[in-house]
Amino acid sequence: MxxxxxxxxxxxxxxxxxxxxxxxxxxxxxxxxxxxxxxxxxxxxxxxxxxxxxxxxxxxxxxxDKAFAKRVRELALPDKDVLTARLNELGNDYAAARALLLHYGNVMTWLDEKIDELDEGASAETHHALHSVRAFLLRNLAEMPSNAAQAQAVIVQERMLKIMSAHVTIVPSGHEFFVEGNETLLDAALRHGVSLNYGCSNGNCGDCKARLVSGEVKQVHAHDYVLSPADKASGVMLLCSYAPVNDVVVEANVAGARDIPLQQLTAKVKSVEIFNPQMAALHILVPRSQRLRFLGGQSIQVGINGVSGRYAIASCPCEDRHIEVQVARQAGDAFADALFTADLAHAPVSIEGPYGELVLDEDSPRPLIFLAFGSGFAPIKSLIQHAMSLELAESMDLHWLADSAGHYQDNLCRAWADALDNFNYVPHPPTDDLDGLLRTIVLDYPDLHRFDVYAAGTTAQLESAYGNFVREGLHGARWFPRVEAD
Ligand code: FES
Structure with a gap:
């Protein structure tokens, strides 16, 4: 076969x-x-x-890796029990292949004997035919197919992938991802931006219960939550405590923005990144035991040393414990002032959220256009990274229409374009004729009815963009705006 x-x-x-x-x-x-x-x-x-x-x-x-420098990648080996089970499965495959080979060898011996038997007392014509058959079999057995070395190399690589990772399909949503290294099913789902239900992420709450439909899993972390006998009998397990041994199908619900509860937690400042005198990013590290559930495009309320503000999350839900918000320096914004002037290293950060319901439509396979007006790049960045991790769209075009703060993460956008064949980046310098610029952009899309457009900017910017895109054929229902502070 x-x-x-x-x-x-x-x-x-x-x-x-x-x-x-x-x-x-x-x-x-x-x-x-x-x-x-x-x-x-x-x-x-x-x-x-x-x-x-x-x-x-x-x-x-x-x-x-360079493009997604902040993504956490587990390079560790699988859990020892999982590794043992996978090696065992590989051993079984090898044994089955060897048994089949032995069987084929026996059949060949039997054929050889049968030819000898038939040859006895056969006519010259039959003798010639039998001789031809034997020669044909021996020649083809001796000759390796021309691509045998390549085929062998592919199988070796595929087997290595099978030892190091397992493929997961989530039903009914159809999401697919690989579990690598010593990840649990939940770790891997989050790393791929798949928003499965969970709570504590350490085996206490039972919120991550899901049902194994096919394949085999192994418990890799102890859990205090007690699965009932009925749960166990029907294949229910905890995503935060189990890892797949082989390719599995799991029945689990993927959460939408409305399903994610408002959370409050205390984290700490990881670093402050000053892009230029007008823009900075606050990088936050949440506790291992209390990660923030959110989706790309949502916001959080953050507070440090008595000052606070609500900002769009600029990082991907796939980035494990790292959260980034981007802050524009504006007169009267005490939080922004603190970010630009104070030493906040390791300071405690209160987080409340997530807020907002503008998230990716994960059911849409349509090509995506992202319009980032100025610092509206932050939620667009989160949406793009989320779409990348989900491998959602056939293509993604980012138009960044800069304000006076410029394209402060230009290198990152160029790295995305270098890394991904289906990602295009078009930076637009500040302009006094926004409407004219938007008219030029839409001319590049004669088939706008095929696209979904996500845009973040002020009300006036979004109204202008909406008018231009819908006039040129975008379906109104495929317009996903997010209003930033006017
Ligand atoms: S998330 Fe709480 S038990 Fe898995």
Missing amino acids: SHLLPLSRVAKLVGQSRHVLQDMIRSGALATFDGMIQLDELLRAFPDVKWDDDAELRRVSEIK
């Missing part, structure tokens, strides 16, 4: 996103068999990939 590989694992092997592969499938450039890719087809479609060298995989992941 031909070796079949799931699409997500092929994407990892060839260092491409699933969207690129799905485009190839749609255009007929890559054939699938029951939703899987055959090994021969993989070798045919990607003749230039060096399978015996993972340099390409490393190059892509290095670029991505």
